[in-house]
Structure formats: C-alpha cells, structure tokens
Amino acid sequence: MTERKPPGVSFESWVDRQIREATERGDFDDLPGAGKPIPDLDKPYDENWWVKKKLREENVSLLPPTLALRKEAEDALAAAREATTEVRARRIVEDINEKIRDALGRPLPGPPLNLMPYDVDRVIDEWRERHPD
Template sequence: MTQRKPPGVPFEGWVDHQIHEAEKRGEFASLPGFGKPLSNDSAPYDEMWWIKAKMAREGASYLSPVIECRKEVEDLPASLSQVMSEAEVRQRVSDLNKKITDLLLMPPPGPPLGIKRLDVKEILREWRRARDSGR
C-alpha cells in the first residue's frame, strides 16, 4: 500500500515519485506484455476496447442468443461458399437447426426468434447451384 501524500507536495510530483520508486523496486518488470509491442496499434481508437478484449478472452458475446442465431442464419450462405464437402454443409445446417430448436423450445428473454428450422435439402440445392456456377 502506498503512503499518504505529505502536505505541501504537489499531487503530480507525489505520483511521479511513487512510480519512480516502484520502477526501482522492479514492480513493473514482471507485468504481462512487458517489452512487447502493443497489439493492433494502427487501429482507430475505440472507447470500448477493454470490454471487447475482455469478452474475447472470456468467449462471451454481446448479442442476445436470438439475435446471434438470426445473424448466423443470415450469414450462412456466405459461410457455405467456402465449404468444399456436402457433409460439412449438412453438419453446419444441422448445428444451426439445433440452436434454432433450442431457442424455440426455451426462448430467452428478449425479442422472439421469428425464424423456422432450415431445410437441409433446399440449402444443399442452393449450395450446389452456387458451387457449379462458380466453376
């Protein structure tokens, strides 16, 4: 614990003194990231950077489960354009259908889901069409 600031010493000078003493004791030498460059230092400043970094470390999402599921359904065709096998397409659609079913059976608080389970055969048909037209 730090000492109290003596009377008559300016606040900035006292803080600088405390930092200097801690540096002498080596208290900053073992901090994580010491001597390493800052990550993504060319990105524009974001006030919420520390919250986003914490959520990424914790694997948390800032979207509600319903909105996250809607976004996955919306992004599905674009994500399937990179898939090379029919089995993987089926697996991704099956995983998404399981999420949809879970959200329909036990809806979380918030907006309703508003989407139905996906038709695997229709999605496979569209995937094949897109794959064949790209050749």
C-alpha cells in the same frame, strides 16, 4: 499501507518519485502486455467497454433468442458457402436446420423468427458452382 503524500510536497513531484522508486525496484518489470500497444487506444471512449469485453470473452449475446438464431443462421449459410468440402457444407446446413426446426417447435421469446430451414440440396448446388473440381 500506501505512503501518504507529505505536506508541502507538490502532488506531481510526489507521484513522480513514487513511480521512479517503483521502476528502480523493478516493480514494473515483466508486466503482462509490456512492449505491446494498448488495445483499442485509438477508438472513441465507451464507458461500457469492460461489459462488452466480458460478454465477448464469455460468448454471451444480448440479442433475443430469435434474433440470435437469425444471426447464427446467416453465419452458418455463409460458412457453408465457403466450406472446403461438400460434406462439411452439408453438415453446417443440416446443423443449423436442426436448430431452426427446434425453434419452430417451441417458439422462442423475442420478435418472430421468420426463418425456415434451408434447402440443403439447393445450398449444396450453390456450393458446387462455387467450388468446381
């Protein structure tokens, strides 16, 4: 059980004594993150920080499926343009096109998708212009 603050002792000195004794016992040794800066300490306070962190860790999106697919398509096109090989660029575009076709075949909830499969040959032509031999 946690020790209670004795009557007549100021709260500050009681807390300081608890911390000093715990330090002397080594209770704070080998804590995770010891000696490292506190993450996001310089950012403004956000009361939902822990929710956002958990969503990032679990790779969960709060976007409606159509908007999430638009974002994924945008990211895929950028990745294809920066791919190291033509084969990799083609694979990225073909993979996202498959997802777009699936979404067009069974409409997703949310705002309209407003997205059509990319022209793979046009994307590859752009890739070749960016990556001359």
